[in-house]
Amino acid sequence: MKYVALVDCNSFYCSCEKIFRPELRNRPVIVLSNNDGAAIAFTKEAKALGFGQMCEAFFKIRDRVQKHNVTVFSSNYTLYDDISKRVMNVLREFSPHVEVYSVDEAFVEIDAGPGVDLEALGQRMRLEIFRKVGMPVGVGISRTKVLAKVANKLSKKHTGVCVLVEEAEIDRALRSFPVRDIWGVGARSAVKLNLIDIKTAYEFKVFDNPTMIQKLLTKVGREIQDELRGINCLSLEAPEDKKNTGNSRSFGYDLFTKSELREALAQFASNAAQKLRNQQSVCFSMSAFICTNPFKSGPQYFGEAGVRFTSGTSDTLKLIAGAHEILDEIYRPGHGYKKGGVLLNHIVPKNECQMDLFTSDPSDNGPLNQVVDVINRKFGPHTIKSAACGIQQEWKTIRAHVSRQYTTEWSELLEVEL
């Protein structure tokens, strides 16, 4: 019999920070977004103090944070990515079929004979992950992905593991489970369902009018309904190459000059190009945008445009040139720009790339990009880069409370006093 487990890390970003700061055990911790702008992750101790509203502006809660002596971190994605990889590797010891769904959660296919104690299996997963990585997780086990998500949510209230396999126990759980909390049912869909008097997951499960569900929630909604009934519609997926990718950031302060924006967009284009090369792909078009700060009063501006390439490319220099071409088109003097970004579209694997009639080699600047990648992999990102990205990068994101690269930089390893 096949089951699916959803394993997700508790307060993932905060828990990553706490691994290396044992004195913070049972203490309130908050992690901030890029630019230290908003609070995005909270430990349960922080939530108990009344924090926990996702994306709340940091400046609005700063006083309360100090008053309650909450420890604050800037986000340290290098660290979080590395811890994430370690957690996923432990899960692979339990099953060959692991779908990494996000940085902090994964679906695990479990092939278990009758009589296997799923509860005990879930507990073993928790223990192993905590022992090997130091990360607390919750485990939900059921028959479909959607049900495993439900079980996972309930696991937080229990012992960290929740198994929903028997029809009767599934129904009991669904009866007190709001539709809005179902994976895939967002705010909009929940309103539509409430309007036809469907408030709980159980009412959704037994609502027998597929045409109506199709009309209200499209095919997506119908599949969720089937999954609630124990019918597998969403199988575990192998990781696929990204179909779109990009890089965007808020700036540390408002940018007014074109030259600053040129630097920033060059950096975003470089980062995006790097992602593309990491997955052995090329893109045929790109777009870029710059915009003003929507939280400020006064005239707003959002400028966006795109360029196409006659042949697929993942060349940093070509993408930087593309970003600059777009900037010439969309830049309007006089505005203070708060954010910008670069998006790469029409991505295909390099070896399936259609060549154009006039270019003999699709890997433009191939050797140059290759050697740049090798150097940066060995000596750290940004060791070598295009001068267009600037040296000082004054526009860069503010990270006043960032922790060390404990696991990815020799110079920042944890020191232990004996």
Add this chain to the structure above:
DNA sequence: TCTGGGGTCCTAGGACCC
């Protein structure tokens, strides 16, 4: 002063083809 970043999928409608 200060307000995140990066994705996926589905559908409707327009452009275009014969």
Add this chain to the structure above:
DNA sequence: TCTGGGGTCCTAGGACCC
């Protein structure tokens, strides 16, 4: 007054996820 029928591809927009 009356103006074909059948198809594909692309894009924008909506909704959702973490």
